[in-house]
Amino acid sequence: MRILFLGAPGAGKGTQCKKLAKKCGLTHLSSGDILRDAVKNGTKAGVAAKEFMDKGQLVPDNVLIDLFREKLSAPDCAKGFILDGFPRNSAQGHSLDQLLSEINANLDVVIDLETPDEILEERITGRRVCPNKACNEVFHVKYSPPKVDGICDACGTALVHRSDDKAELVKQRLSVYHELTKPLVDFYQAKSLLHKVDGTGEQDDIFAAILKTLKVPC
Ligand code: AMP
Secondary structure, eight states: OEEEEEEOTTSSHHHHHHHHHHHHTOEEEEHHHHHHHHHHTTOHHHHHHHHHHHTTOOOOHHHHHHHHHHHHTSGGGTTOEEEESOOOSHHHHHHHHHHHHHTTOOOOEEEEEEOOHHHHHHHHHTEEEOOOTTTOOEEETTTBOOSSTTBOTTTOOBOBOOGGGSHHHHHHHHHHIIIIITHHHHHHHHTTOEEEEEOOSOHHHHHHHHHHHOSSOO
16 A cells, blocks of 8 residues: 655654554655654765755755655565655655656555644644654653653653754744645645545544545555
């Protein structure tokens, strides 16, 4: 199965995609995680991306397209994948069509996690993430705090507050989402692939709603 998630920063895409990837045995491709990794490793893509990520702006399309061409053609995507955070504007949507045709694949379903901005701001600013790449667990200071303050329950690594999750950048990222990413909802609606899921409420209930929308159960 090949699934694409749309939704604003803080909508819970990362958390839900991770659960779904585990349940269905799919490869989870998060553009944010891939870019943060590239920045950390000082790759050419990382160097090109950093200044945009630091300002809460979109990284140039060509950087993402090159990264995703490589990822989508890797053997672990043959069993199916979940795209999380790419595409993020209409041009990237068209490029994804091209990348998929290069590997003779189609998307099966697009899920739009809908969440009001007031909820998103609180979710993003309170988010704390595990920087251990093999773990990447996500917590929230109020809604899902770790058992020991500041420490990942899963692997014991010190949690971090992503610099772009700080209040000053959150409004900028949400406005980028509304202006550039939201039009993709119509793009995929026109392809009859779109399913809207309410992104508010308990994580388990949202996950159950996502499973219900998948045409092919996994
Ligand atoms: P995320 O973790 O998905 O919120 O992404 C963090 C940051 O990475 C975003 O604010 C952008 O700067 C950058 N980014 C992630 N995905 C994309 C994309 N598809 N196109 C451009 N920039 C992206």
